[in-house]
Amino acid sequence: MTRLVLLFLASFLYGAIPFSYLIGKWVFRTDIRTQGSLNPGATNLYRVLGPKAGIPGFFLDLTRGLLPVLAARFVSTNPLVWLGAGVLALLGNVFTPFLKFKGGKGVTATLGAFAALTPVPALAALLVWTICFALTRYVSLSSILAAFSFPFGVWAWGRLAGSPSLGIFITSVVVSLVIILRHAANIRRLLAGKEKKLSLKGGARS
Numbered sequence: 001m002t003r004l005v006l007l008f009l010a011s012f013l014y015g016a017i018p019f020s021y022l023i024g025k026w027v028f029r030t031d032i033r034t035q036g037s038l039n040p041g042a043t044n045l046y047r048v049l050g051p052k053a054g055i056p057g058f059f060l061d062l063t064r065g066l067l068p069v070l071a072a073r074f075v076s077t078n079p080l081v082w083l084g085a086g087v088l089a090l091l092g093n094v095f096t097p098f099l100k101f102k103g104g105k106g107v108t109a110t111l112g113a114f115a116a117l118t119p120v121p122a123l124a125a126l127l128v129w130t131i132c133f134a135l136t137r138y139v140s141l142s143s144i145l146a147a148f149s150f151p152f153g154v155w156a157w158g159r160l161a162g163s164p165s166l167g168i169f170i171t172s173v174v175v176s177l178v179i180i181l182r183h184a185a186n187i188r189r190l191l192a193g194k195e196k197k198l199s200l201k202g203g204a205r206s
Contacts, residue, residue, distance in 0.1 A: 041104030
């Protein structure tokens, strides 16, 4: 029991480490929460400081979901423990105590967590994101569509594999809804035609 408590606490705290914000602040002396979209995540890091900062930020943010689940798989054979570690890591990401509980939108950490929990649907959602971004250059729209498609991928893969997990499916629905709701401001800007596209060189463009 003590081992599980420590695992869950570590999962939350590791998920809460705002790597992209720290890269901006410590390496580039820039508080990304005051520029671009004002978000402390990897997309805004890329937007403000370009690929030299954004790419490392993305991969570090990916580990915020990935490593807690991998650690849980090492500690326990119970899939519910793996799922719990992933959920706590995502909660840490979105509500990080290191930034007064104002974290990122959870997209990258979610990808990392579910890549360890159910990799095929996670890769399918990443493919949806990539295609949408390639066509539109809207990170927000790509994230929303990937989140929307993800539970369908989880359910379909579970059926194909012959072992659908109700826990993972329900969690995928809840997490996807949270991600979409956290993009509410982006949705309003998209509908109004005011959302900024992302240049691959860094920086927003209309």
